[in-house]
Amino acid sequence: MTNKSQVLTTTNLPMYSIQTFLRNYILVAGGGGSSKTGITNGFEVYKICKDGKSLTMRKVIRHDSGPCVIMNNCCYKNGSKIYIICNEDDKCRQYTADIILEPSFGNGKTTKELNFQISTGRSLVTDFNEDEPLQRIVKVNSSGNIMVTGGTDGCIRLWNFPIKEDNNPEPLKVFTGHTKEIDDIDISSDGASIASVAKDGQAFHWNTVTNTKSNLLHPTNKKQIFKRCRFGIINDKPTYNIYTIANGPNQKSFLQRWSYDNKIIYEFQFAEPTSALAVREDGLYIAVGTMFSGSVSIHEAYDLKMIYSVKQAHAMFVTGLEFLNKDFVPETKAAVLSISVDNRICFHNVPCKTLVSFWKLFIIIHFILLLFYIIIFNS
Numbered sequence: 241m242t243n244k245s246q247v248l249t250t251t252n253l254p255m256y257s258i259q260t261f262l263r264n265y266i267l268v269a270g271g272g273g274s275s276k277t278g279i280t281n282g283f284e285v286y287k288i289c290k291d292g293k294s295l296t297m298r299k300v301i302r303h304d305s306g307p308c309v310i311m312n313n314c315c316y317k318n319g320s321k322i323y324i325i326c327n328e329d330d331k332c333r334q335y336t337a338d339i340i341l342e343p344s345f346g347n348g349k350t351t352k353e354l355n356f357q358i359s360t361g362r363s364l365v366t367d368f369n370e371d372e373p374l375q376r377i378v379k380v381n382s383s384g385n386i387m388v389t390g391g392t393d394g395c396i397r398l399w400n401f402p403i404k405e406d407n408n409p410e411p412l413k414v415f416t417g418h419t420k421e422i423d424d425i426d427i428s429s430d431g432a433s434i435a436s437v438a439k440d441g442q443a444f445h446w447n448t449v450t451n452t453k454s455n456l457l458h459p460t461n462k463k464q465i466f467k468r469c470r471f472g473i474i475n476d477k478p479t480y481n482i483y484t485i486a487n488g489p490n491q492k493s494f495l496q497r498w499s500y501d502n503k504i505i506y507e508f509q510f511a512e513p514t515s516a517l518a519v520r521e522d523g524l525y526i527a528v529g530t531m532f533s534g535s536v537s538i539h540e541a542y543d544l545k546m547i548y549s550v551k552q553a554h555a556m557f558v559t560g561l562e563f564l565n566k567d568f569v570p571e572t573k574a575a576v577l578s579i580s581v582d583n584r585i586c587f588h589n590v591p592c593k594t595l596v597s598f599w600k601l602f603i604i605i606h607f608i609l610l611l612f613y614i615i616i617f618n619s
Contacts, residue, residue: 330373367391390422529558
């Protein structure tokens with residue numbers, strides 16, 4: 241399988257999180273931490289520009305977040321505002337990006353370009369570990385009314401969203417079950433289910449309506465440690481598959497598809513540990529990033545068949561993956577952006593198969609018939 245990736249841009253921001261929004265804009269976040277390395281912390285917004293089938297990226301805005309490195313964040317659009325939610329040690333900080341139109345001059349024409357005016361909003365404490373409290377993950381449901389967080393205390397908390405200016409905001413619900421820090425969380429588009437994985441090796445499927453949980457138990461390999469989890473819709477139905485990546489013995493790892501009732505359906509094995517996972521919004525494709533070689537692969541969600549693979553796309557482990565809007569890149573079967581702490585944003589794509597046009601096919605058939613006629617009657 242011979243594939244190539246493209247470095248769309250580089251930045252001086254070591255990146256840990258990525259999300260697309262507004263069809264062709266992306267949000268990346270990260271930083272160098274609290275040490276005096278000269279590398280600041282914050283987030284950046286890029287616009288993806290398209291010239292034919294070629295993609296480029298242009299930085300729109302950067303916001304420094306102070307001494308706290310942003311390890312996890314997400315964004316949600318509400319009217320003319322973009323809410324950006326980031327970890328801030330044991331807290332969750334909410335920023336508001338107001339969408340503004342600014343004049344742009346080029347090729348003798350004046351046009352309007354989107355820009356964003358960032359304002360810093362309220363924060364709330366989301367993790368209560370007595371030793372080293374830290375928010376590890378934050379997600380917002382597709383309706384934009386629920387935020388879910390997880391951290392080093394092993395608890396999963398549901399909050400009203402957006403964060404209000406209340407004196408002492410309390411979580412709507414607290415789910416307990418993990419005994420070590422949370423590594424990843426996902427919330428289904430209807431908000432009724434949460435999947436979680438943690439350093440205790442457990443993976444849970446939570447029902448937010450009945451407040452119950454069930455385990456994702458591998459029938460044969462109990463030594464694996466789950467790393468990431470994602471929901472994937474099934475044919476636009478209100479049911480979901482759960483996808484996980486898990487690192488097992490002998491440096492092997494697994495991409496797994498689970499049914500809604502927590503039965504493993506398919507499993508794909510990698511020869512090295514994996515670090516990043518993404519599922520396209522329509523549930524058709526999955527992307528996986530690895531630890532040691534910085535590789536990226538794309539799989540069909542149904543049976544986890546690999547349809548794309550690039551070794552050493554990044555110089556270090558892949559920290560985040562995000563599918564591009566399929567309407568923005570209709571010439572591709574699947575298109576993915578990957579990030580790492582090597583400061584590169586890379587583009588990966590599986591082109592659609594080019595079908596022969598009707599007239600070309602007609603000419604080819606006509607030529608074959610003519611050739612056959614000449615051979616038969618001249619023999």
